[in-house]
Amino acid sequence: MRRLASALLALGLLVAAPAAAFAHDVLERTNPADGTTVARLPGSVVLTFSEAPLAIGAQVVVTGPSGPVSSGTPTIAGRDVTQAIAPTAPGGDYTVSYRITSDDGHPVAGSFSFHATIGLDGSTATAGAAVPVKPASTSDDAQGSLLVPILLTIVGTLVLLGVGGFLVLRGREADRG
Known part of the structure; x- marks a missing residue:
């Protein structure tokens, strides 16, 4: 269980880390x-x-x-x-x-x-x-195009951290019982 939780946490950090720049060609x-x-x-x-x-x-x-x-x-x-x-x-x-x-x-x-x-x-x-x-004029396009990836990164990170936290707590309960 701890390995699974560690793997999920690592995956969450990878998703949260900045990806390649979402910049348009100049x-x-x-x-x-x-x-x-x-x-x-x-x-x-x-x-x-x-x-x-x-x-x-x-x-x-x-x-x-x-x-x-x-x-x-x-x-x-x-x-x-x-x-x-x-x-x-x-x-x-x-x-x-x-x-x-x-x-x-x-x-x-x-x-x-x-x-x-x-x-x-x-x-x-x-x-x-x-x-x-x-x-x-690319400032409006650039801001609009970044909104979706940023929101997806935030939501994905929160979900992965929540699942990882649940599994860690569940693993602790299993170790006690």
């Missing part, structure tokens, strides 16, 4: 970098995340002065998500909006911008208004 860098000016528009944009995102539902939309210029679907290789740009894209201000599925299964979305002096089609940029950058 956009670490982009190419072109956010807010920069490039001499010539690249053939693709690359987003590098803190962890390898899942391919499920990956979306990257590159929008320039003439509208969306994304070409095909984004490709994922490790932590990098690459989106090709149409060869007819002109120079100008560009916004890249993304939505990927984090390796923990939650969506991560955001956007960044850059300016290209010359487009892939050789055209020069026209003067335009600066494009504001919208940071990804």
Whole structure:
């Protein structure tokens, strides 16, 4: 009985111990970098995340002065998500909006911008208004996603400790009688 109680207590401590972080993937860098000016528009944009995102539902939309210029679907290789740009894209201000599925299964979305002096089609940029950058909002999602694991950990720990305590007391009664 004591061994069973010890095993249950150890299991309870394992459940109560902090598990792997329940954090979403974070956009670490982009190419072109956010807010920069490039001499010539690249053939693709690359987003590098803190962890390898899942391919499920990956979306990257590159929008320039003439509208969306994304070409095909984004490709994922490790932590990098690459989106090709149409060869007819002109120079100008560009916004890249993304939505990927984090390796923990939650969506991560955001956007960044850059300016290209010359487009892939050789055209020069026209003067335009600066494009504001919208940071990804993950604080509400992160708090909501942590609530369930925390509650399950607390309830599971209490149940295991209760069962372990019951078995210890029962074992003491058995030793007396």
